[in-house]
Amino acid sequence: MVYTQKSPALLIIGIIMLAIWGLADSGIMAPYIEHLANGKKYKYLGELTTLPLYFGVVATAIGAWQLFGSHREGHWDYYSSSIAGGMFILLIAMLVRWFIAPEVAVVGTSMGKVGDTGKYIHKLLGLNYVVLGIVAGIVIVNVFRVPAWAENGVRLSRLGLKTGVILLGTLYSAAELVNLGGLSIVMIGFFVLGSVGMVLWMGSRRKIPNSMAGVLSAGMGVCGVSATVASAPVVQAKSVEIAYTIGTILLWGVGCMFVFPIIGNLLGMSHVQFGAWAGTGILNSAQVAGAALAYQPDGIETLKVAEIFNITRVLVLPIIVVWLAIWYVKREGEAAQKVNVGAVIFEKFPLFVLGFILMFALSTTGMFAPANHYKGKYFGNTAETGFKEEKLLKAEEISLLQAEAVKVERVDRKQALQRLVENGKIMSIEDDTAIRGLINAKVVSKDANKILKKAHKAVRHTAKKIKKFRQWITWLFAFGLVGLGMQITVGSMRQAGGQPAVIGGIVGFTKAALSLVVVMMLVSDKI
């Protein structure tokens, strides 16, 4: 079978991308961009004048070859058939990020701030390019259907997400990974085991079949659809039980993706707190990433926390599948298939996690940024290490800091502040840590804090490679989530019902509410 279709679609996509680039680069689009900027600096001009050119040339060339060339069966034919769908997702992601999301922001701003929240409606609802991209995908698949020429490419979205997680490995410091890993093991361990146990207990109370309880407990407890897919064959779930479970999880997941950022905004949660809550409370792993990026679209701190939780979940998955398999065999006796524990763990192991670990290990060698980097940034207070002389503190700034120094009690912070006053810049990485602590403690006045932040920023530099990784990660997740949206069908969500909807609703709500309480009480603002 020849998969590559002789369709003009890819060629048209390429021409559209080139037209976007042409309009932006020539300045014809300038008034519209000014409108989208809404009085601020338009953030995406750099991307807008480069990416559509590169991808437009590739899409146009391959599109012309696909339309006019001849194609034969083989591996290359299959890979070639996925390009049109991949470019289709990319085009949607571009349109949403550069035009639709800024337009929504313009409209949201024009409507004024919402009540006492101090936030505009689009910020409160998290209507940024990530959420709108997923919504665009959901609308396309459910209203228009994914065109036949794009079907193979839409599956590429998984590759985008997994590659994004692997690259994310470059952005963690060892201390961060240890702290976040420890927190996620405790949270995931408690809530995964708790919700799996709660579903099994409720299932036996409500007398649902063991196969249904098994598949539902994995889906509700571990990582949503992925866990359902992994556990259904092991507990011999019936087709209707699978449909009920996946429908319930998708409905909950999509709902949570919109509701979690609103609650997070209303409660003023920190990035760490929100990442931990989303990573624990949202059932489906794709929606965890979506909610994290919805909460913080222009940074990836929340995503970093949430993905550690996702990775912990997926590492727990083989263990839960083995547990369910043994539980099912005990319950069903002869009717159940025997379990090969080693084979289950080997087959279910998520290989992409090894890629994440590898990238983290490479990062710690200083391959991408100087070895002492923290959150992708490194310390440098000399011209050779990136410090600019104009960033030295001015005399009036130094005077203000001197006047406020009496408010500082902690010795390390007092000494660091003294050295900053004497030199006009932060002198060591230890001093920088102390000054950052002083900023977070809010001991000095707002104006003094501003000066401290300025001094901190002056000695923190983002390595070029890390900057690039951040951009790629953002795009890979945007691409992946638009594609995932294109795979969420209303037909699947409509299957939510029966006992799984009741049990799933109770367990899902309990997990979300309890994890929120735990996060607010026990998780600090910083890791």
Add this chain to the structure above:
Amino acid sequence: MMTVNKVLLASHGTEGAMAAEQMAFKMCGRGTHLHHLIVVPGFWKGTTGDDWLTNGSTRDTFRRYLEAELGREVDENFVRVGTTAVERELDYTNDMVVGEPDECLLDSSRQQDYDLIILGSPRPKGKSGLRSRMITDALTHKLTTPLLIVPYPDG
């Protein structure tokens, strides 16, 4: 009761569909051609779409399992209806298609010159089962063959 020579029965083993099967057996005399259609709803194609964390091997295992499970359910229905049809000396054929139920029924109804199409009525509220309706406005507007909708057993 009208005489029928070629009947299209859409049934997939639910209570409503089984009532339709019984009606079809009542209406079909010896030698009548009874074509049994089972539609596997198209939503199954997208059911695993949101899964991205698992690896290819896990996904393939699930797909094979789900296909086998759906195939087993279809075969059970074919055997059940087919056995009774043979006992009644009907000319029984069957077919399984994947897609939107109403579109599949329309396609199937156009493939032969049927005298009658027999369906079960939609499941009453509160009864569990998949949400995938065959009786839609599009179906009733486009169908050119007489349609018999059999009431739900206890409805």
